[in-house]
Amino acid sequence: MFYLEIQYFILFTSSVQRKTIHSDVRANRNHKVFKENLQWIFKDLESKIITFLKKELEKLKKILQKENTQYLVKDFIENRSSMKEAALDLSLCFLREMKQDEAADALEDELFFIHQLKCSLKKKYECVFEGIAKQGDSTLLKNIYTDLYITQGCSEQVNTEHEVRQIEVASRRHESQEVQVKCKHLFEAPEQDKQIRTVLTKGVAGIGKSVSVQKFVLDWAEGKENQDISFIFPLPFREMNLKEKENQSLMDLITQFFPETKGLNLTRSNSLKVLFILDGLDECRLPLSFAGNETWSDVWSPASLDVLLTNLIEGNLLPSALIWITTRPAAASKLPPDCIDRLTEIRGFSDAQKEKYFRKRLTDEDLAREIIDHVKQSKSLFIMCHIPVFCWISATVLQNILEEKRNNDLKNNQASDVSQTLQESNTEDTPKTLTQMYTHFLRFQIQQSRRKYDGEYTPDVSWDKGAILSLGKLAFQQLERNNMIFYDTDLEACGIDVYKASVYSGMCTQIFKEETGITVGTMYCFVHLSIQEFIAAVYAHLFLDINKKSVFDNESTEQENKNKTMIDLLKTAVDKALESNSGHLDLFLRFLLGLSLQSNRRLLRGLLTQQDCNDQSNKEIVQYIKQKLEADLSPERSINLFYCLNELNDQTLVKEIQTHLSKGSLSSADLSPAQWSAVAFVLLTSEEELEEFELQKFKKSDECLIRLSAVIKTSKRAL
Structure with a gap:
């Protein structure tokens, strides 16, 4: 038995040995084949790697050469892979070993920081909220954007008239006398040897400064314009105000506003072209x-925001950086003139662009044509349409009137002819003055909010007097201080808590808006300065109705100020407006006077009291204004008073002068100061352009020259 087991073991061992020998033979043969093929495998691998690297290196070279950069960067990001990243890592590693840090930095910037910044800015700026900041439906900027009229250079003196007066003056200027500048070419010097570092762009509230900034940034982010600029950092002052008390470096400030740039070093390369938009x-x-x-030049050292901004503008911080600053005219004097290389002015819409805007916004051609015709009938309304926001207000109001008229006609089984609709409406339904337009606008927006939130569809408006009082107090107090942007502390000073502000913003989205900035913090403002001025005027009347006091009365003399009348309020407002050096109460005064008329108060029934008879007050304030016109007034103040008379439906002085002009009898007439001012007003608001002003036709005197100076300024040539 044992012997048999030994035999089996020997046989098994022999079998295993034979298999092992055969396996070793096969392995040796396979290894030999593998070794024979290895050279071919690596040769093919080397060819593939070199081909891939050559293609990737060619792309990286084109990126550095700014050839088709937008497409190549997009391709790298969207088709990102471990192989592409490895090729980039190798390239960066070898470039730095070769001491080519500038090329390595430029590649990193383009493929990471610049791309991420462009994506972020495109997302933020591609849409526009017309009239509102965050509520409602957004519209693509490209669908409604209309080019604005921007001119090279403008008067460097501080303006002493209200911005509406500046618009009225600008509407008479001749385009042939001015050098137009395209927004995308702001930093292109007309002379080859001149470099433009800092551009200041002025324009009145709502004229389109921020929209121009939005279009400029969006075109860059989409790769359409100004691709020689590496980074654009838009820094709105309204958001930076929230950082007023913080000490931080310039790089920290940039990172707070643009987190995607964390790790960026703007000082590591001289080839970086950076633009800050303030x-x-x-x-x-x-x-x-x-x-x-103090002078500050280190972008990494913390300092107050005021120090950072002044040194950035002066060129001590990042001296190679481009700076674009936008502002309303009155604030331009905050900057030292020697810091500005180019001065530009946004004029808003030309007459042709106004019509283009209405036709673009209103797809119904008949409706657009009717609105354009109506606006043209009122010189003051048509002039205001230089401001894009006012075009939006006018379109909103007139479209609503037309649609209501159509609906009523349909209910009464009448055919609605659009070409006759506005003409057939009564005076209340056809706004011809600023006060009427803004009163309709307020009514419409409150009605819209009631329908949206409360399901109310009544023709009368349900007014929330508490809300109007709170917003009105904020509007009036900040108007007196010449502020357009408000913060929590400003609201609290008027008794408005943050929750109520959010409620007001939700209920009155087209009037008052709440904005949350890129950084932590909330800001508030009215949709436009003129809306703030109108709400302030409504508040002044409402305050008088409730308290029998004027908003101008000092609280310390409360007993003496009781039982004030409408005429007391209006006279004080006239005096206050005339005392203002900047004219910041001029439009407020127009609204205040317009709201004293019974016809306009009727539109606000339920909010303002309806007076049985205000004819006497009307006559008294008209006479008071005419007396003021006889005084020694600046041309700007006197012309505004004529607009005030227009709001009060009094045109006796104007018609008297028009009669004299038509008869050609002014040259020998001895006119009073008020009549000379009326001459200026008639000439400035006439339909005919002032190509040539023949001063010699008039009886020349010191009074004549002073009162007609505004006409001389706006005419192309004076004889």
Whole structure:
């Protein structure tokens, strides 16, 4: 038995040995084949790697050469793979070993920081909220954007008239006398040897400064314009105000506003072209002490925001960086003139662009044509349409009137002829003055909010007097301080808590808006300065109705100020407006006077009291204004008073002068100061352009020259 087991073991062992030998033979044969093929395998692998690397290196070279950069960067990001990243890592590693740090930095910037920044800015700026900041439906900017009229250079003196007066003056200027500048060419110097570092763009509230900034940034982010600029950092003053008390470096400030740039070093390469857009200088609450602040040149060292901004503008911080500042005219004097290389002015819409806007916004051609014709009938309305926001207000109001008229006609089984609709409406339904337009606008927006939130569809408006009082107090107090942007502390000073502000913003989205900035913080403002001025005027009347006091009365003399009448309020407002050096109460005064008329108060029934008879007050304030016109007034103040008379439906002085002009009898007439002012007003608001003003036709005197100076300024030539 044992012997048999030994035999089996020997046989098994022999079998295993034979298999092992055969296996070793096969392995040796396979290894030999593998070794024979290995050279061919690696040769093919080397060819594939080299081909891939050559293609990737060619793409990286084109990126550095700015050839088709947008497409190549997009391709790298969207088709990102471990192989592409490895090729980039190898390239960066070898470039740095070769001491080509500038090329390595440029590649990193383009493929990471610049791309991420462009994506972020495109997302933020591609849509526009017309009239509102965040509520409602957004519209693509490209669908409604209309080019604005921007001119090279403008008067460097501080304007002493209200912005509406500046628009009225600008409407008479001749385009042939001015150099137009395209927004995308702001930093292109007309002379080859001149470099433009800092551009200041002025324009009145709502004229389109921020929209121009939005279009400029969006075109860059989409790769359409100004691709020689590496980074664009839009820094609105209204948001930077929230950082007023913080000490931080310039790089920290950039990272707070643009987190995707964390790790970026703007000083590591001289080839970087950086643009800072400081939007809304007029909204800045920093002192901007150019003379008092210390010099600061280190982008990594913390300092106050005021120090950072003044040194950035002066060129001590990042001296190679481009700076674009936008502002309302009155705030331009905050900047030292020697800091500005180019001065431009946004004029808003030309007459042709106004019509283009209405036709673009209103797809119904008949409706657009009717609205254009109606606006043209009122000189004051048509002039205001230089401001894009006012075009939007006018379109909103007139479209609503037309649609209501159509609906009523349909209910009564009448055919509605659009070409006759506005003409057939009564005076209340056809706004011809600013006060009427804004009163309709307020009614419409409150009705819309009631329908949206409360399901109310009644023709009368349900007014929330508490809300109007709170918003009105904020509007009036900040108007007196010449502020357009408000923060929590401003609201609290008027007794408005943050929750109520959010409610007001939700209920009155087209009037009052709440904005949350890129950084942590909330801001508030009215949709436009003129809306703030109108709400302030409504508040002044409502305050008088409730308290029998004027908003101008000092609280310390409360007993003496009781039982004030409408005429007391209006006379005080006239005096206050005439005392203002900047004219910041001019439009407020127009609204205040317009709201004293019974016809306009009727539109606000339920909010303002309906007076049985205000004819006497009307006559008294008209006479008071005419007396003021005889005084020694600046041309700007006197012309505004004529607009005030227009709001009061009094045109006796104007018609008297028109009669004299038609008879050609002014040359020998001895006119009073008020009549000379009326001559200026008639000439400035006539339909005919002032190509040539023949001063010699008039009886020349010191009074004549002073009162007609505004006409001389706006005419192409004076004889």
